[in-house]
Each structure stands twice: as C-alpha cells, then as structure tokens.
Amino acid sequence: MNAIEVSELSKTYGQEIKAVDNISFTVDEGEVFGLLGPNGAGKTTTIKIITTLIKPSSGLVSVFGLDVLRYPQEVRQCLGYVPQAVSVDGDLSAYENLLIFSKLFYVGKRERDERIKFALDYMDLSQRADDLVKHFSGGMMRRLEIAQALVNRPRVLILDEPSIGLDPGSKKQMWKYIQKLNEEFKVTVLITTHDMMEADELCERIAIMESGKISVIGNPRDLKRSVGGEILTVKLSTNSVPSSLSARPTAVLGSLSIPPELGSIVSQEEDTLKIVTENGERAIPRIMDYFERLGYAVESVSLNRPTLDDVFMKYGKTSLERVGVYGEARTQRRAIVRHSR
Numbered sequence: 001m002n003a004i005e006v007s008e009l010s011k012t013y014g015q016e017i018k019a020v021d022n023i024s025f026t027v028d029e030g031e032v033f034g035l036l037g038p039n040g041a042g043k044t045t046t047i048k049i050i051t052t053l054i055k056p057s058s059g060l061v062s063v064f065g066l067d068v069l070r071y072p073q074e075v076r077q078c079l080g081y082v083p084q085a086v087s088v089d090g091d092l093s094a095y096e097n098l099l100i101f102s103k104l105f106y107v108g109k110r111e112r113d114e115r116i117k118f119a120l121d122y123m124d125l126s127q128r129a130d131d132l133v134k135h136f137s138g139g140m141m142r143r144l145e146i147a148q149a150l151v152n153r154p155r156v157l158i159l160d161e162p163s164i165g166l167d168p169g170s171k172k173q174m175w176k177y178i179q180k181l182n183e184e185f186k187v188t189v190l191i192t193t194h195d196m197m198e199a200d201e202l203c204e205r206i207a208i209m210e211s212g213k214i215s216v217i218g219n220p221r222d223l224k225r226s227v228g229g230e231i232l233t234v235k236l237s238t239n240s241v242p243s244s245l246s247a248r249p250t251a252v253l254g255s256l257s258i259p260p261e262l263g264s265i266v267s268q269e270e271d272t273l274k275i276v277t278e279n280g281e282r283a284i285p286r287i288m289d290y291f292e293r294l295g296y297a298v299e300s301v302s303l304n305r306p307t308l309d310d311v312f313m314k315y316g317k318t319s320l321e322r323v324g325v326y327g328e329a330r331t332q333r334r335a336i337v338r339h340s341r
C-alpha cells in the first residue's frame, strides 16, 4: 500500500498564486521520499495539505488510503510532523514540550510518560529533559522537534526543511536519526529540502519541484545518470610521447581518438583529454591500458560525476542553456592519480 498518494493536486491562494499546480506522486510504505526545490516551489503548501492543515483547491490526497479531507483526524493520528518554523516552546523544558504535545495527540495518561521518555532517549536528550529549551542549540532543538513528532508513534514522519540553519555537524547527526528511525521502525519519511546533498544522502526517491510543478521523479542515482554520463579527465605525460611524434612542438600528441566502447573524447587540450563515458569507474583501467599500449604514459585520471545540482538544472527551468549535453556544471571530483612509470 502507498503510504502517501497525491493525485492531480492543486492549491491556489487568492485568484492568482498557483502555489501547487497539478502534481502527482506516491510515497511507498517504508520509503524515504524527498521533495526537492527552491524557495517558493510549493513544498510547504504540499506538506500542509498532506498533514490536513490546509485544504487543496483540487485533487486527491490520501495517507494509507485515508482521504485527508474525509478523515483528517485519522490521518493526523498516523503522522508525525516537523514544520519548517520552530515548533517547540523555549520557555518550557524539553519534557514539558513533549507532555503538551502528547496531550494534543490524545496519548493516554498511562502511556504518556513512557512515550515521552522513549522519545527523549531516542533523540539523545534524556540528560536535558528538565532544561529550558531556550538554552538548547539549534541541533538539539531540531532533535526535540523530532522527539515531539515521535510521541505520536507515527507511521509517517514528515519533515519540512529539517536542516535549515543547522551547522554541517548537526545536519549530519540529524540525517542519522532520520535514517535510524526509517530502518528500525520502518517509518515512512517525507522530507522537503532545497539542499541537494541532503536529498542525495537521505532519499530513495526524489521529486524535483519548481513553481508548483514536479518536473521529474526518480532515484538520485538514475537521475544523475540521466544527465548524460560521467566525465573522465585524462592527462597524458608529455615525457612519454612516442618518439615518432616528439619532434612536433605544438599539439605534441596529435589528435587522439579512442574506441567507441570506451567512451568518446569531447575535448582535447594538448595533453589533457575529456572523455564522456557511461561508467567512469569501469572505463578508467581500460582507457589507461589503451593509451599505455599505444606508448603513452597516463599521468593522472580524474572522474567527475554529475550531481543532483546538474539534475536540477537539466529538469528545471534554467536547465538547457546552463547544462551542456555533458552536464559540466558543478561536479564532484574524485581523483585517481597514477604517476608515469
């Protein structure tokens, strides 16, 4: 069964603003799904409709088969929600915050204490249970917000830009908690973010959202692959130019080509070649062998993989001009260096 189903959903504010414009997606049970998009894309609006906080203008949304408009109470019972804005009260202790929350969610008196203790313990906040939240760091506050969502024992945890304003360390720590919850309790996770790294790290699938529309849905790996292959930068050693060519001072290497099954050379500047290939890691040793058999020594090879940033530019509005065929925008670099023998 789908944990969340969104079908042809639209939300218009006033007459003009189409915050969400006919989007459809499903989130499988147990999945970590990301809505990735810039500010104003419509992510929060989508989340608020799923969490029954606002009503759609048109379309259908259900959580575990329950229509959010017809069964708001039941839907809320299976959701944990961490909103974009701070949702804990600084003038109360961590424990008190969770107590209020558990009452809001009608957690029975007998269970309350146990659930609160469990949530605090799970998020490593037990030591600070009785401290005022206003003295907490940003990361601790966000952990408390997740603890708050856990009091409800949610089957689906919805987090709206959970890492905004956190330092890189707290961000990574938060990712670990989310992953742990997903693995240990099979909690389905829906997260919104404008952080490519976060989407890449956490999500099994993402939907790229812009101006109220979803432009593409897929798993990060496939989406990156769809940008158009991986780019190898191969530097040949000029000391090792075969003697038949070394008399020529410019373009010492001549114009090189490689067998098509290894990829294709898209640019050559003197001794440096850019090769586009489907699977860089597999192609590296074969390309090195190929050149070495021709008598060239390979000085270094580096592999550039497309990132979600490239994916975003490909499918987003600004895509086509900014991303060339080979997605040479911002890329991750891993260098594999082998010195000439």
Ligand SMILES: Nc1ncnc2c1ncn2[C@@H]1O[C@H](COP(=O)(O)OP(=O)(O)O)[C@@H](O)[C@H]1O
Binding pocket: 013, 014, 017, 018, 019, 037, 038, 039, 040, 041, 042, 043, 044, 045, 046
């Ligand atoms: N209550 C509201 N009234 C009018 N316009 C709104 C309201 N909430 C959001 N919007 C507009 O809807 C669009 C989408 O907003 P939002 O869903 O918050 O995007 P995101 O969370 O992706 O940044 C934006 O243009 C925003 O200004």
Ligand SMILES: [Mg+2]
Binding pocket: 043, 044, 045, 084, 160, 161
């Ligand atoms: Mg938002």
